[in-house]
Amino acid sequence: MIHTIAAHELRRLMLSPLAWVILALIQFLAALQFLNSVEEFMLNQPRLINYDNPPGVSDWVVAPVFADVAFMLLMVVPIITMHSLSAEQRDKTMSLLWSAPVSMTEIVLGKYVGTLYFLLIMVSMVCVMPISLVFGTSLDMGKLFAGACGLFLMLAAFAAAGLFVSSMTNSPAVAAVASFFLLFALWLMFWINSGGQELAEVLAYISLLNHFVPLLQGSINTANVTYFILFAVTFLVFTIRRLDIRRLQG
């Protein structure tokens, strides 16, 4: 049942021009960054030879591209998720799901997985560019894989938070703006320094970016992966609860 809802979600997303525009623009901007990074690497290559353990093409090219894409999607994912629940509530199509024999968990997971399918398409498209370097140089596939995982986990976290905000309001625009601010705050939390050392440490720990960077550098460690999974699960549980309450309150 989750798959049915997810497939439907992806199909509806792909029917809208929005999804195609987003895919195209992200690809275009990622390509600019990619070309820029490749050029920088070419310029700096002669100097790098002097170092003991010089950063390779994976570090020069892959990490910046993924980091850029993640930052752009901070703004874009809320636009995708705003449709999944807000618009359904606005258009009164939720009652189709509510009177069907599916549980609230299946509804929320279906919507979430549908969004993940779309994000997976986007990540694969972005990955094609660095992979194309294989033809000209040796690429650290491990790092590339770690980076792609990190990017996908990051987007999955965005999507869960976006879905939660989307369940709070019937207005898609409000949902998009609110999710963007929520994600932006979580992304930048490590910047906050006031309020003492301890608070700063806690905030830095919660910050999305701090868990993303190690993955880009090629280290998949359990703590970071678990962080993203927990982040997503927490927001999904919130969403399920939120919809349950909506049905109770009407």
Place this chain on the structure above:
Amino acid sequence: MTTLLKATGLNRFYGSYQAVRDVSISLHQGDIMGLLGPNGAGKTTTMDMLSGNLAPSSGNIEIKEADLLDEPKRAKQSIGYLPEQPPVYRDLSVDEYLRYCARLHGIRRAQVAMAVERACERTGLANMGRRLIGNLSKGFQQRVGIAQAIIHEPDVIILDEPTVGLDPLQIHEIRELIRDLGTRHGVILSTHILPEVQTVCNRILILFEGRIAYDDANNKQQVKPEILTRFGRSAETDGLGRLDGVIEVQSLENNAYRVIHDAGSNPADEIARLAVEQDWGLLELTPVTPGLEQVFLGLTRGEDTHSGKPLVNESEEDAI
């Protein structure tokens, strides 16, 4: 007669406002129940609760003996619901949409195409499969909504104002469809249109201010048939009152009388004979069966009485 749906003591609050008060409904196979009521009477709230879209503040709902709150999945397998606004996706084609609905209701992949075809046929959407729902007229969107509600052959079909926005021909077709559905399923439909209820439904429920004000399953006796009669000369009400089955005789203007009698008897013949015997000069003798409209108006105009008791007797005031 199998009970398909049984709701007992439903209450629903929105904040401190109580939209539905102590509503109990039971629906059997073959029932086509018309839910009537003025705007804001709680029809939609009641239907939302029966279809699992809204949790009742108290009370419980059983659908084919599965509790809607405890076993929602089993209960919802037997529900088809068309809300006031059909829950259609405008950017999908009719076939795509109905395929999705079929899958959502657990129809096996192999049988989906057949189910879609059957639902389209029954709702007159046969050649519309490839059209985008957003480009269809309101009437056709309504049909898609009905198709969605019947695609999985549910036992209980709940339709909130199914004929709104349709042209007279379509209304006729949809009524035929509902009648047809009623032979195999239980149907609940809400509407403001009284003739619709009279032509389609075999059970009538009137909601007023959140309460059931009239249920023809219990209230049959409360609305008595009557005979309006007029004579050339004045008659004695006592004589009329002594006739078999007569409950009450009211004297109206111009030597007209209203004779209220039991549903089981018909004193028309006796009245005529008495009139001849007594030489009253019979001018008019008209049997009046209490119409739904009278009942409805009587119930909903008696707004000053908040006792919650059926106000059926007042309906006779309107029958003059």
